[in-house]
Amino acid sequence: MANDTLVERPGQFVRERAIERRAASDVSYETFLEEYAAEGRPVIFEDSVPHWRALRTWTPEFFATNFADCDVHVTDGVSMRFGDFIDAVRRSTPQSPGPYLHKLIIEREIPALLPDVTPGNRFGFPGRLASPIMPKPWNRPDGYLKLLFGGPGARFPYPHYDGDNAYAVITGIYGSKEFLLFAPEDSAHMYPKPNSANVSLLEDVSRVDLSRYPRFAQAVPYRGAIGPGDAIFIPCRWWHAAQVPELSISVCTNMITAVNWRGFVNEVCRPQAGRSPARQFVKRMLLNGVGAVLSGAEGVQRSAPRSAGARLLNRLAPRYGDLA
Ligand SMILES: O=C(O)CCC(=O)C(=O)O
Structure with missing residues (x-):
């Protein structure tokens, strides 16, 4: 593959691939479904939501000014006052990472934010989840639209692939975020948890103890980063890990279409x-x-x-x- 590079991991070399990047304006929704969703091919679409007001307004200050007193669901079992969360994010460093917010369903917790990200990213259109004949709990016209927010050094807490055989699209709004993806064929190399097949036992894929997890050495990472307006498409059953180099605000949606329906x-x-x-x-x-x-x-x-x-x-x- 032309975009393969050799990178060094402690003790060995592995092949690493760059995630393909496309200008969003060059890709129709139908092409996206055919060339990426159906093929299970990750991609980053650049400048995917020029119409979003969030791109011009969502900053840490914006949230601190307007929503400081909201109680927000940050991570499993942890809720905080948004103002306190933002203070912790501002203190976050790679050496001492702060919390990473990844549980806030916008419609439930801060619906006032919705107009800033409407109309949604077309690549993140939830598809069949938006159908009124989808039984609960899969009738989700918002595609479970979530806010993701963290400071330098923070990361999504565990490498995983999304449940329900869903695709995911994560759209950057402020700052940047780095992703490492691994294809479904690498599942055995990702050490799935015995009781949670879509969650990896590896806590941090950029620092894996290969003496404990030797099969990980065979996994092929796909690397890419998103900035404001970029949207990363994560095909179903692709493992992913996200890490924040500089304060990052983004949103995420899940999608079910005809293509991943049977697996769903x-x-x-x-x-x-x-x-x-x-x-x-x-x-x-x-x-x-x-x-x-x-x-x-x-x-x-x-x-x-x-x-x-x-x-x-x-x-x-x-x-x-x-x-x-
Ligand atoms: O932090 C991220 O960007 C990853 C989000 C994600 O994988 C999820 O919400 O399931």
Whole structure:
């Protein structure tokens, strides 16, 4: 591969790949689905949301001025006053990293922020999650839009891939953030937790003790960074780890489309300890039905997009733009 580079890790050399970058204006939504989503190919789209007011207004000062007294959900089991959180982020250094906020669903906790990121990033359009016929808890027209916020040295707490076989798009708004991605084929090299197959036992992929985790030496990292306006697309089942070099504010959405639907159904209906097989079977039947209806609607939208039928079906199977 032309963009392979050799990088040194303690004790060995590995091949590392740069994540492809494209100007967002050169890529239509359909091309994105065909060339990246369907192919499971990560990419960073540059200048993906020039219309977002957040790009001009969201700074640490903006949040400290307007939302200091809000209680925010920072990480698992930890909530803080937003003002105190921002103070801790400002004190964060690579040697002594502060907290990393990654649990704040914007619609639930600070809906006043929504107009600043609306209309959403088209590459992060939640697809079938936005359909009114999606059963709870997957009926999420906002794609679980989350705020991510951290200072130098902070990082997402664990390398993982997203649940529900979902894709993710993370859009940078302020500062920068670095990503290391690993393909699904590297799963065995990522040491999945025995009870949580999508979470790695490796805490920090940039500092792995290879004597404890020797298989990690065979994993091939894909490296990329996002700045304001850049959006990184993380295909389903791709492992990812995020690290903040300079104070970073970004947002994240999940997406389910026709392309990752089968994997979604298999994932959420898989046999699981503590779940009745009969219930999982009924759920599978229900989701298979929803999938068939949505595939039919999407077929009409594709073949006769301007017809009255397609316009009616847009309500059932929303398309980017219809929700704005
Ligand atoms: O911190 C990040 O950018 C990664 C976010 C992420 O992976 C997640 O929210 O699942």
